[in-house]
Amino acid sequence: MTATATRLAPSAPSLEPMVQLVSADLDRVNQVILDRMTSDIPLIPQLAGHLIAGGGKRMRPMLTLASALLLDYQGTHHHVLAAAVEFIHTATLLHDDVVDGSDLRRGRRTANIIWGNPASVLVGDFLFSRSFQLMVEAGSLKVLDILSNASAVIAEGEVNQLTAARQVTLTEDRYLTIIDAKTAALFAAACRIAAVVADRSEAEEQALDAYGRNLGIAFQLVDDAIDYVSDAGTMGKDAGDDFREGKMTLPVILAYARGSDEDSRFWKDAVEGRRTSDEDFAHAIELVRRTKAVDDTLARARHYGSLAIEAIARFPASPAKAAMIEAVEFAVARAY
Template sequence: MSDNVVPMKRTGEATPSLSPILSLTATAMNSVNQVILDRMQSEIPLIPALAGHLISGGGKRMRPMLTLAGAQVVGYQGTRHHKLAAAVEFIHTATLLHDDVVDGSETRRGKSAANIVFGNPATVLVGDFLFSRAFELMVEDGSLKVLKILSSASAVIAQGEVDQLTAQRRIETSEERYLDIVGAKTAALFAAASRIAAVVAEREDAAERALDDYGRNLGIAFQLVDDAIDYDTGTADMGKDRGDDFREGKMTLPVILAYARGDEEERRFWQDAIAGFRIDDADFAHAVALIRRHDCISATRERARHFAQRACDALSIFPDGAARRAMVEAAQFAVSRGY
């Protein structure tokens, strides 16, 4: 075991990439993808068609990758985590399907969202189907502890989404509440996906806590950067409509900071925009200009960097090696990415 702090970034290093963690988990991910393909099937043709529309549409597979990488960092040699990683991806996919219905999203991962192609009722119901498949996989694993971790995470995610809904179009939303929402709707599944690797490996509580801390802090960093990208016109396309958060009246950190730092006229604009009265393209362009004026993208990424460093530090109890280095670089990538 090592008790050193794990450095997240060193001068002169190449731009962080997901390549190390992709390479690390490639063989196991093939098994996970086969489970996903098998378990999304149904005698009702609409179910695999709709599920496949999203699942086959790309995405980083970050959450199941954390389960696979976590298993390597704790030295697990078995295969139980393959089905559990698939369960994690089903939970995530189900939440995306439900989110797109709630938000009225038109695109997802660069193509029409499932709710646009198949309609809201079918999208919600197939999301429910994927949740059910996830729980079947957990039960098949047979670990009550794993079941508790993933089922608790599912409940927390739902609560976070409801909390975000109640905060929508409320200009008074604080940074503290925003981080609470992010911790629930995004970071909870990152944490659970990471932690279960230590559970199936029957490692000590300290290893569980370390992987939980890694995933939770990485998840917060990941969401902070997502929220920055929505207002950063200098980044690559995210695969969704830029400005969605703005038009939906979501109080994300760039907006919270711009509102706090703005003068009276700017604050009136934000009040009208978040209330839903200033949502056309010119209004979004003005919002981006205000966020740039007050350096809110950099400030949001700096906060993300803080959480990513905490994620890296959590790994310090594990020996140095390819798995730990890949997980550290994944945290670096989460902060530096433009998509």
């Protein structure tokens, strides 16, 4: 592993270098998003706009734009493709909130709470359809193949997670398979499509795919950890949401495997929905800390973050590369 691959910023890493790097391109992407979520049916832009304007970092479309800059791409297809990536992500969030019965996202009421589950599902479907229209506009069958495959993999991940719901015996390997599909697949595709429209080599495509995939896994593992160590302001959701929904995230998987018989009974009751009070959540925090489940979840996140940085070591130094490295460091550092 190179020195670059293992570098960790001495000061608090930030997403700001990437935000500044892609600012002009992101303005164009946002315009595409606004144009393409219009409809003669007023509820569609109203509901979609509620989520899209809800304060998200636009991490996935920014990765498409930054990857294009890394490759010195001079065209404009990355703008519509970054918008397609954001529509896919937004559609999955709408569907996720319905499946999970979530009340808050990024500190705001979820669309399903305001407009109901049927409207959220149907507007999610609309956004998926819009994303495919944007993919076609890029004029690349390979891009269409990559993003449509990612959409299918995400759906498979959702179903896999659904069938694993409230199963206290969920293994770490299966959980990593789920988050690779649910989260990392779109990160990977968002980066890789930039190499396709830039007409770069298969090796460069795969390097960006690996960067995005490992970043996505690290990102999700940190999300797993901060449910037990952070607050709603940091997380963009209520602290303890995963716990109260009985989700077997990695800290729980590790704590369950390492705890006493009494601890195991607590986790079984919690995951099956019988221990959901504030006191129960406080006890869960104590267990994940005592068993070092959070520490080890974050250690795994750092490992995947290092793999992401190593994946782009082949590319020459540039502001884009530096911003992409710091984006990994930011993703991992969010829990601290």
